[in-house]
Amino acid sequence: MSVAGLTVPRAASPLHDRPTFRRLDLVDPYLLIATLLLMAYGLVITYSTSFEDVAAGDPIQFILRGAIFTALGIVTMAVIAYFDYAWFGTLAPLLYLLTLGLLVLVLVIGHNILGGQRWITIAGQKFQVSEFAKVLMIVVLAKYFADRHDRVGSPLVLGGALLLLGPAFALVYRQPDLGTSLVFVGIFFGMAYLAGARPWQLASLVAAGLAAFPLIWGLLQAYQRSRLTAFLDPYADPQGAGWNIIQSLIAIGSGQATGKGLTAGTQSPLGYLPIAESDFVFAGLAEDLGFLGAVILFALYAVLLVATLRIAFRARDPFGTFVAAGVFSMLAFQLVVNVGMAMSLMPVTGIPLPFISHGGSSLLSVCMALGILQSISMRRDASRLRS
Amino acid sequence: MRSGEQPRPFVRPYRFVAVGLVVAFLLSVLTARLWDLQIVQGQHYRGLAEDNRLLRLPVAADRGIILDRNGKVLVRNIPGFAVSIVPIDLPKAREADVVLRIAQLVGRDGAEALKAVADQRARNPYEPTKISTKPVSRDVALLLTERAELYPGLRIDAESIREYVEGPLYSPIIGYTGPVTEDELTQLRDQGYLPTDQIGRTGLEWEYERYLRGTYGWREIERDASQREIKTLAETPSQPGGNVILTIDDRLQNLLANELNAGIQADAFTQAVAVAMNPQNGEILAMVSTPSYDNNMFVRGITQSELDALNKDDRHPLVNKAVGEIYPPGSTFKMVTGLSALTAGTATRNTVVNVSSLSINVSGTSFFDWRVHGPLNFVDGYAHSSDIYFYTLAGGSPLSSVQGVGPEAIAKYGRMLGFGAPTGVDLPGEASGIMPDPAWKLQTFGEPWSIGNTYHEAIGQGYVAVTPLQLLNAYAAVANGGTLYVPHLLKAVDDTRGNAILTRQPEVLRKLAMSPDDLRTIREGARKVVTSNHAPMPNAKLWIAGKTGTAEFGLSSGKDSAGRNKLGFHNWFVSFLPQQDNTDPTAKIAMVVFTFDSSRSLCDSCLNPAIAISQRVYESYVLGDPAKKAELIK
Numbered sequence A: 001m002s003v004a005g006l007t008v009p010r011a012a013s014p015l016h017d018r019p020t021f022r023r024l025d026l027v028d029p030y031l032l033i034a035t036l037l038l039m040a041y042g043l044v045i046t047y048s049t050s051f052e053d054v055a056a057g058d059p060i061q062f063i064l065r066g067a068i069f070t071a072l073g074i075v076t077m078a079v080i081a082y083f084d085y086a087w088f089g090t091l092a093p094l095l096y097l098l099t100l101g102l103l104v105l106v107l108v109i110g111h112n113i114l115g116g117q118r119w120i121t122i123a124g125q126k127f128q129v130s131e132f133a134k135v136l137m138i139v140v141l142a143k144y145f146a147d148r149h150d151r152v153g154s155p156l157v158l159g160g161a162l163l164l165l166g167p168a169f170a171l172v173y174r175q176p177d178l179g180t181s182l183v184f185v186g187i188f189f190g191m192a193y194l195a196g197a198r199p200w201q202l203a204s205l206v207a208a209g210l211a212a213f214p215l216i217w218g219l220l221q222a223y224q225r226s227r228l229t230a231f232l233d234p235y236a237d238p239q240g241a242g243w244n245i246i247q248s249l250i251a252i253g254s255g256q257a258t259g260k261g262l263t264a265g266t267q268s269p270l271g272y273l274p275i276a277e278s279d280f281v282f283a284g285l286a287e288d289l290g291f292l293g294a295v296i297l298f299a300l301y302a303v304l305l306v307a308t309l310r311i312a313f314r315a316r317d318p319f320g321t322f323v324a325a326g327v328f329s330m331l332a333f334q335l336v337v338n339v340g341m342a343m344s345l346m347p348v349t350g351i352p353l354p355f356i357s358h359g360g361s362s363l364l365s366v367c368m369a370l371g372i373l374q375s376i377s378m379r380r381d382a383s384r385l386r387s
Numbered sequence B: 001m002r003s004g005e006q007p008r009p010f011v012r013p014y015r016f017v018a019v020g021l022v023v024a025f026l027l028s029v030l031t032a033r034l035w036d037l038q039i040v041q042g043q044h045y046r047g048l049a050e051d052n053r054l055l056r057l058p059v060a061a062d063r064g065i066i067l068d069r070n071g072k073v074l075v076r077n078i079p080g081f082a083v084s085i086v087p088i089d090l091p092k093a094r095e096a097d098v099v100l101r102i103a104q105l106v107g108r109d110g111a112e113a114l115k116a117v118a119d120q121r122a123r124n125p126y127e128p129t130k131i132s133t134k135p136v137s138r139d140v141a142l143l144l145t146e147r148a149e150l151y152p153g154l155r156i157d158a159e160s161i162r163e164y165v166e167g168p169l170y171s172p173i174i175g176y177t178g179p180v181t182e183d184e185l186t187q188l189r190d191q192g193y194l195p196t197d198q199i200g201r202t203g204l205e206w207e208y209e210r211y212l213r214g215t216y217g218w219r220e221i222e223r224d225a226s227q228r229e230i231k232t233l234a235e236t237p238s239q240p241g242g243n244v245i246l247t248i249d250d251r252l253q254n255l256l257a258n259e260l261n262a263g264i265q266a267d268a269f270t271q272a273v274a275v276a277m278n279p280q281n282g283e284i285l286a287m288v289s290t291p292s293y294d295n296n297m298f299v300r301g302i303t304q305s306e307l308d309a310l311n312k313d314d315r316h317p318l319v320n321k322a323v324g325e326i327y328p329p330g331s332t333f334k335m336v337t338g339l340s341a342l343t344a345g346t347a348t349r350n351t352v353v354n355v356s357s358l359s360i361n362v363s364g365t366s367f368f369d370w371r372v373h374g375p376l377n378f379v380d381g382y383a384h385s386s387d388i389y390f391y392t393l394a395g396g397s398p399l400s401s402v403q404g405v406g407p408e409a410i411a412k413y414g415r416m417l418g419f420g421a422p423t424g425v426d427l428p429g430e431a432s433g434i435m436p437d438p439a440w441k442l443q444t445f446g447e448p449w450s451i452g453n454t455y456h457e458a459i460g461q462g463y464v465a466v467t468p469l470q471l472l473n474a475y476a477a478v479a480n481g482g483t484l485y486v487p488h489l490l491k492a493v494d495d496t497r498g499n500a501i502l503t504r505q506p507e508v509l510r511k512l513a514m515s516p517d518d519l520r521t522i523r524e525g526a527r528k529v530v531t532s533n534h535a536p537m538p539n540a541k542l543w544i545a546g547k548t549g550t551a552e553f554g555l556s557s558g559k560d561s562a563g564r565n566k567l568g569f570h571n572w573f574v575s576f577l578p579q580q581d582n583t584d585p586t587a588k589i590a591m592v593v594f595t596f597d598s599s600r601s602l603c604d605s606c607l608n609p610a611i612a613i614s615q616r617v618y619e620s621y622v623l624g625d626p627a628k629k630a631e632l633i634k
Helices: A023-025 A029-052 A059-081 A088-091 A092-109 A129-147 A155-174 A179-196 A200-210 A213-219 A224-230 A241-255 A281-316 A318-342 A360-378 B013-040 B042-053 B092-106 B110-123 B136-148 B180-193 B203-206 B250-265 B303-314 B332-345 B378-383 B387-395 B407-416 B438-445 B450-459 B467-481 B515-530 B609-623 B626-632
Strands: A111-113 A116-122 A124-128 B053-060 B073-085 B154-164 B176-179 B197-203 B217-223 B230-236 B243-246 B273-277 B284-290 B352-353 B359-362 B365-368 B373-376 B481-487 B489-495 B500-503 B508-513 B545-552 B567-574 B589-600
Touching: A023 A116, A023 A360, A029 A059, A029 A281, A029 A360, A059 A360, A088 A092, A088 A129, A088 B609, A092 A116, A092 A129, A092 B352, A111 B013, A124 A129, A124 A360, A129 A360, A129 B303, A155 A200, A155 B073, A155 B467, A179 A200, A179 A318, A179 B013, A200 A213, A213 B365, A241 A281, A241 B013, A241 B042, A281 A318, A281 B013, A281 B567, A318 A360, A318 B013, B013 B042, B042 B053, B042 B589, B053 B230, B073 B092, B073 B136, B092 B110, B092 B136, B110 B273, B136 B154, B154 B176, B154 B515, B176 B203, B197 B203, B203 B467, B250 B273, B250 B284, B250 B378, B250 B609, B284 B352, B303 B481, B332 B378, B332 B387, B332 B450, B332 B467, B332 B567, B352 B387, B359 B387, B359 B450, B365 B387, B365 B450, B373 B378, B378 B387, B378 B515, B387 B407, B407 B450, B467 B515, B467 B567, B467 B589, B515 B545, B515 B567, B545 B609, B567 B609, B589 B609, B609 B626
Parallel strands: none
Antiparallel strands: A111 A116, A116 A124, B053 B217, B073 B154, B176 B197, B217 B230, B243 B489, B273 B284, B273 B589, B352 B373, B359 B365, B481 B508, B489 B500, B545 B567, B567 B589
């Protein structure tokens, strides 16, 4: 990848970045507070659902694990924020190769969980490579668009971005992890739009995708197809493809206004709500804490997303703007799809809900992304924006 | 942005706003959906979550047993297990495999079982459908439960099978149980019936379903998604059904059945009915209808070919002929003709008709008697069963100045005696019989009544048709001095500890508006039927009174389903046993024996098999047991 974006005013060179404590006042407080509250909320939900489903394992173990990963996440976020995010831009070609390499590795030596090869073990911990791949691909795409920020409208640039994304998308899809590969698509569209791709080009891509739909449909596994269509009428096969959705709806609906109370839900402990700690974690949350708890979640996310957009808006350079745009797209996409899926508004694709779903890889990768966001916020040109 | 700043073309504010609005819109949609699920439909889903968690399992109640009046068990339950499938718990992909394997183990046709599961899945997949047609042994149940993981959706419940101890002997009375049908279930669900339930299909099993059935208990359990029981939350024990005690005396039932079956074996007749009752209260002491069927076939799962054979049999083995078929009463009906004339006052016990020829000619038609009797008074006319005597009492005749009582009066008193209407016996499928009169004939055939109709009716031929039970009940009313009871088979219902839940009291249908003297005249005539040797009872040890009857109807040629000759002649003997050799209305036992397709018997001394059968049964029953003898005669 060439480094062509040198026409940007105040070119960002990591070598010139002087990390000083002065910049701490430029940390985005809304983003930070929303992040910490969401992390805490995630721990509460972990506690609630773990104590319900004692059969799944020692609940203390889950909470401890969650706490450790939260702490690790905060450290990761701080460390990454400390460094100038421009380093990521500089290292983008390497990061790209690293991403593809890890994704190939996971296919070769990965652990098979629930029919997908998604994990590799490093130092006794299982890591879900595709989670990190999402953040790394945001950086790579942001660097690519930033280097061509004045001609993103060109079909060639958009085509190049697709070529960059293609291999990663294909490798994740091969795991198979349909959900994460769809997140890549969401990230791509969000970033391309905010980076300046022409709407008609994006619309053409969507149209092409729809036209190719029968072909894609043919490539899907039978279980993926039935999962994708089950949300249209879960009661068509209540015992099979519709089961998860029906049980998720029952969990959510039975939560009513204020929920059954922490650890008082019944759907997940009795085994009705499968994968209650990841894909359907929202159903567990809504069962235990009700409408109120879900709206609090939405509100925290709203703060997080608006703060992310603001960071994108105020970034010092296109790379920062585009990285923030990518993180925004990723978080918004995962929230909407995960929650929509639990409420049977969307097909079941298996996408975790950041912060709330258990899982260290998801949390750490989001923390990486948020660390980069804070780095962008801390290195914005404050004087220019302040009166 | 202030002016003078460096342009930041890579930031596109409108697009930021657009993206923000899209996400805000999507979050609103999610919130709206959440509102709908949790606030609007929350109660509904709360219920579903409870349904998920809680399972109310029925605890089966034992069906009551059935005993005769002396405590002999006629129907009992043999324990076993029912094998069912709950379709919701059986993944469709494994359906065929699992169902076929279970069907093979429980001995059910695979295609049938698959259809049952498919039907239940379409109907209500949460409810079980029974795969076993009959209770399976403990071994099979254990085999299935030990490998439960191989059979998702499997349910094993304790289930007992009905055992009809005597099979064909009591099947016309007791009937059988069978699985409740889907149509019935729509109505019965409110009464606590379940799709796997058995219900009385006919006979007393049907009639006394409400006592026999018992009440399900319930066990409320918390379960997980694999239907594993986590814990029992509440339990209500089941209440076994009541034990139904019949008025039937098994000894008498067997005496009659043995006689009738021996008669069929000896080719004396092809079908037969016998009913015995206590004229003083309407209790039915025995009721035999033969040939019948083995009701155990039905509870064990009757095959289509077995069922077809029963349905095609022209002897109607599935019908309780004591109440379900109607026959011309023949000369036994002379009691009605005579009582009508006596009660209406057109004749007295001293009315004499000189039967001086073998026939009378009225309106150009000859009406025959079976012999030239000479002068007969009422009692002798009845005792010798003179047709012309009763033609005369009914419609007048050229031989006498006696005025006929007429068909309307005969119909009126016939109905008073219970003809033309069900007796109200506690059995399903009771026929009304036909008690014709001129209006009936006009309505039914569009033709006016003729004198010939009156004559035929007078001797129990023509249109009049009765069930054996109706005939017996009418004679019982004569025997007891004028009270028509509702005949019944139920004596009492006890709970399992032997406490009476219900004791059946005698039920009077009506008091006959007839004089005791006239009734006594009939009893006198009936006794003379035997003493005059019209119904010969050699070496009689008891003072049986009765009336013979012979009727001719239907085919008198060909063979029936069992290959026996159909001679088209049918014999009656309806009788009662006074407590002493007198005409007092004290008889405690009355009996009707009807033999179908008997050999022809129109003469005084020719064989009417019903007479000899009645004599032997009375003597064995009354004299064979000192206690019975003390109870029935003085």
